[in-house]
Amino acid sequence: MAGVAASVERVKDRATGLDKFVLREARGSSVEVYLYGGQVTFWKNNFGHQLLFVSNKATFKPPKAIRGGIQICFPQLGSHGVLEQHGFARNRFWSVDESPPPFPVATSNCHIDLILKSSQEDLKIWPHSYEFRLRVALSPRGDLLLTSRIKNISSDGKPFQFTFAYHTYFSVSDISEVRVEGLETLDYLDNLQSKNRCTEQGDAVVFESEVDKVYLSAPKKIVIIDHEKKRTLVLRKEGLPDIVVWNPWDKKAKAMPDFGDDEYKNMLCVGAAAIEKPISLKSGEEWLGKQEISAVPSSYSSGQLDPEVIRRMHTI
Template structure:
């Protein structure tokens, strides 16, 4: 966990920026979105509604994230798919609405962000969220949430969240958090997840009971909703049919959620296609089991880096363990 003391800032971000190389466009239903592009052809789209990444394409123009064809781009409904931000509460692990409120608030582009250590990428945008009076009624804490979305030269997607306690009453606050990433996969039956073997997990389908993973790798034959605890900094998702491996690198996020609703729950969701569960898998970097507590002036940072590499597990071109062990 990364928590540090930082100086306060009174700067108020306007709704657009000139310091970062990105495009501000209108998306679905007129909602504004930011488009980042790398010179080699990869791209990212981020809606200001929810600071929500809805597209991540490689340099061949292939979409790497899943967004439901039935997603409702209309506030206050969260967008189904992409990378929702779960803050200040993951799921129903607390008193607030499921997954908190950050994913269905309008964020601003920050033209004058604080310095970030990782500034190698030229394609990035900084977004900021501060609580409204209505937010303070349901969660009575003052905070500043900054998100940097960056696209690396090789097409890697990097998300860095900085959350600071700006309470003036001296009170700390506690929260849970997740990057609720929906990966696009060819067929859920042809996917396996490496890096979570032998770990303990909380099973949300069994009243959050604690179990230990027994398999050599995670494969999928039915609904899954698990919170893996004390996970490694790298996790790999192998898609045999597409010969593609996603690698998740994370920092400040000890837990990992694995979720697929399968057929019955898919049919029960109005904003999710009946058969779309076959083509998505959520593997989410998170901080859930041990909530983060910040005193006034303290800041927490949680970061993920996502990459997609060509691979063929069956032909031995890529050893998943080598992916997990490499730097």
């Protein structure tokens, strides 16, 4: 692949009829981003391995959200009031941002900028004027970076509040063999127990049944260790204090029409979020939140990550 330049191409998906962007890096990694939902659906590393999960039963037909990839949950996560489940950003058509503002750090030339603005339809259910800018970038070594910028552009001078999550569906070999490290000893809200506040007791998060938790004030970096694939996913976040962890398990999987009965075994949602303390923006103010994911080969023994994982964690 030496000498092959990175590229960003807009294409119409033959199967779905929807427009998407395909980002390709010189070493072989690639990302697909749909204008519908501003949603990343595929992320392949330099070895061609698909790192995100998309259900075989996912519908790519608006207004249904795409089941998998990285859903943009705004202006809320969950169901509250008249807003749709997980807000409306994930089932709206975004536009290409032709004049994005300067970003704090130019991480990669291989990126696409999208924008979502208040529509008359949305103002009826969420009466706040905003601009939501999203940059999806692919680094030369194949890391995936999402940067969100949300600005209050209201003319009435009123502030607004929102919650947010990058609802990230990872592809895993076997959910029972996966562990998440970095969340131990943290408090979490358990959505299966009426959002009761609990404290994580294990030395890692492991999965034996349905999980739907929001870990509070999580560290900037956590790792997802997939023993069978000998792969570690390193998630780094900024401006997003919380971490959402979800797996529907067997009973709930069977109840979802756009999710296979046994697919819960091969997926895990872990994503950066701001849930416990809503973000408040005054008129003219802007918020920025980032999530960066790296996939590195790893071995796991006696609770220690191998040196390559440690090196990558300190360099991203």
